[in-house]
Amino acid sequence: xxxxxxxxxxxxxxxxxxxxxxxxxxxxxxxxxxxxxxxxxxxxxxxxxxxxxxxxxxxxxxxxxxxxxxxxxxxxxxxxxxxxxxxxxxxxxxxxxxxxxxxx
Amino acid sequence: xxxxxxxxxxxxxxxxxxxxxxxxxxxxxxxxxxxxxxxxxxxxxxxxxxxxxxxxxxxxxxxxxxxxxxxxxxxxxxxxxxxxxxxxxxxxxxxxxxxxxxxxxxxxxxxxxxxxxxxxxxxxxxxxxxxxxxxxxxxxxxxxxxxxxxxxxxxxxxxxxxxxxxxxxxxxxxxxxxxxxxxxxxxxxxxxxxxxxxxxxxxxxxxxxxxxxxxxxxxxxxxxxxxxxxxxxxxxxxxxxxxxxxxxxxxxxxxxxxxxxxxxxxxxxxxxxxxxxxxxxxxxxxxxxxxxxxxxxxxxxxxxxxxxxxxxxxxxxxxxxxxxxxxxxxxxxxxxxxxxxxxxxxxxxxxxxxxxxxxxxxxxxxxxxxxxxxxxxxxxxxxxxxxxxxxxxxxxxxxxxxxxx
Numbered sequence: 001x002x003x004x005x006x007x008x009x010x011x012x013x014x015x016x017x018x019x020x021x022x023x024x025x026x027x028x029x030x031x032x033x034x035x036x037x038x039x040x041x042x043x044x045x046x047x048x049x050x051x052x053x054x055x056x057x058x059x060x061x062x063x064x065x066x067x068x069x070x071x072x073x074x075x076x077x078x079x080x081x082x083x084x085x086x087x088x089x090x091x092x093x094x095x096x097x098x099x100x101x102x103x104x
Numbered sequence: 105x106x107x108x109x110x111x112x113x114x115x116x117x118x119x120x121x122x123x124x125x126x127x128x129x130x131x132x133x134x135x136x137x138x139x140x141x142x143x144x145x146x147x148x149x150x151x152x153x154x155x156x157x158x159x160x161x162x163x164x165x166x167x168x169x170x171x172x173x174x175x176x177x178x179x180x181x182x183x184x185x186x187x188x189x190x191x192x193x194x195x196x197x198x199x200x201x202x203x204x205x206x207x208x209x210x211x212x213x214x215x216x217x218x219x220x221x222x223x224x225x226x227x228x229x230x231x232x233x234x235x236x237x238x239x240x241x242x243x244x245x246x247x248x249x250x251x252x253x254x255x256x257x258x259x260x261x262x263x264x265x266x267x268x269x270x271x272x273x274x275x276x277x278x279x280x281x282x283x284x285x286x287x288x289x290x291x292x293x294x295x296x297x298x299x300x301x302x303x304x305x306x307x308x309x310x311x312x313x314x315x316x317x318x319x320x321x322x323x324x325x326x327x328x329x330x331x332x333x334x335x336x337x338x339x340x341x342x343x344x345x346x347x348x349x350x351x352x353x354x355x356x357x358x359x360x361x362x363x364x365x366x367x368x369x370x371x372x373x374x375x376x377x378x379x380x381x382x383x384x385x386x387x388x389x390x391x392x393x394x395x396x397x398x399x400x401x402x403x404x405x406x407x408x409x410x411x412x413x414x415x416x417x418x419x420x421x422x423x424x425x426x427x428x429x430x431x432x433x434x435x436x437x438x439x440x441x442x443x444x445x446x447x448x449x450x451x452x453x454x455x456x457x458x459x460x461x462x463x464x465x466x467x468x469x470x471x472x473x474x475x476x477x478x479x480x481x482x483x484x485x486x487x488x489x490x491x492x493x494x495x496x497x498x499x500x501x502x503x504x505x506x507x508x509x
Contacts, residue, residue: 041367042370062313063327
């Protein structure tokens with residue numbers, strides 16, 4: 001439920017996903033850290049983004065200069081922004097229809 | 105025994121064209137075949153662009169009895185092979201040539217169209233019945249088998265797989281067999297038909313794809329653009345080619361291979377440089393002999409600076425003078441077929457004295473400080489070339505060709 005996605009919960013969840021995927025202690029993760037500071041290699045970074053997307057049912061931007069996905073604060077802010085966008089523009093009802101098979 | 109090895113035929117198919125001549129023309133012009141992704145309109149794809157082979161009608165190339173055996177990946181390999189063999193003028197039925205010929209075909213992903221179709225039946229339609237020819241269509245070695253069957257090649261034949269270096273590794277194997285006398289002729293290359301929903305989704309998740317186009321070595325590069333196709337060449341013992349009066353397109357001078365043994369995705373300049381140095385040594389060429397390097401040049405943030413450092417390391421001071429370009433800017437990254445499409449560029453450069461440009465180039469990147477021949481082809485005599493392939497997983501293969509003497 002998106003109601004559970006309070007800012008505090010979002011931050012905690014993002015921290016825990018980073019810690020789990022990177023195999024580091026959660027206490028090391030702070031809002032001020034960058035993934036580089038935390039010595040998180042690129043392959044772990046894309047897994048972190050993948051897990052965040054899966055958990056919050058959102059799609060994180062790819063190399064968009066308006067979003068910072070290199071720092072912990074940037075990730076948290078991006079998730080909050082995307083959740084707010086989603087709450088403001090809920091998907092049309094009956095959107096559970098599976099996508100059509102590819103034409104080719 | 106170390107015999108001279110020459111190339112007497114080349115064939116290719118990709119988004120740029122249906123044969124090697126058309127592809128070379130597109131490379132020279134710097135005419136990009138990258139276009140909006142077609143065929144997935146209802147899928148909300150994050151992949152926006154690709155270098156697809158459009159309007160390819162397999163029925164124009166294969167009868168229905170043959171076609172039912174062929175994944176798209178084998179179709180491409182066969183089309184390219186027929187062109188290469190026709191150009192070489194070889195008749196495999198003469199003498200013992202069938203037994204004296206080898207066939208090595210690289211592919212990174214294999215029969216993905218068949219794989220995708222099977223997955224859709226199994227998981228999408230809950231249909232447990234897969235097509236009875238699924239295995240023979242999708243096995244990684246299917247293209248090698250189909251090419252050997254097509255020409256009756258009965259010597260050593262197998263597939264080579266090393267992701268984006270598959271074609272160059274295949275060339276290296278074929279070259280070694282002809283040079284050592286295991287075979288007199290080898291049909292070798294790479295093929296890929298990877299633009300299926302499953303493969304595209306997997307690449308999307310890696311976040312290395314550009315959403316605009318492929319801009320190797322320039323500041324505005326945003327990642328790689330996937331392509332597809334195949335390239336095949338005929339390698340031949342020089343004396344064998346001379347005895348039958350064949351036209352020699354280029355001399356296959358050497359190959360160098362290495363593994364980074366490091367990260368599964370991040371490339372290493374050390375490993376790449378070792379492969380380039382090994383290729384130069386194998387070909388008995390000095391850095392100054394090289395007139396053109398066809399770069400791996402994927403346009404990812406990581407590859408291009410790393411490859412630039414590798415070229416500096418392998419060529420020393422001369423690196424600043426050598427012409428380097430990435431033709432992936434026009435035909436995309438065809439993974440296991442990449443080196444096989446790019447050999448069309450190096451053969452063209454040797455034969456015509458024209459260096460194909462790096463297309464879509466905007467501004468230089470401070471980390472990429474070589475001469476990338478931006479946007480416009482350049483006339484220059486080219487005596488020898490290198491063609492680089494550095495795969496995910498750190499598997500590197502570089503080939504060296506020179507103008508026939």
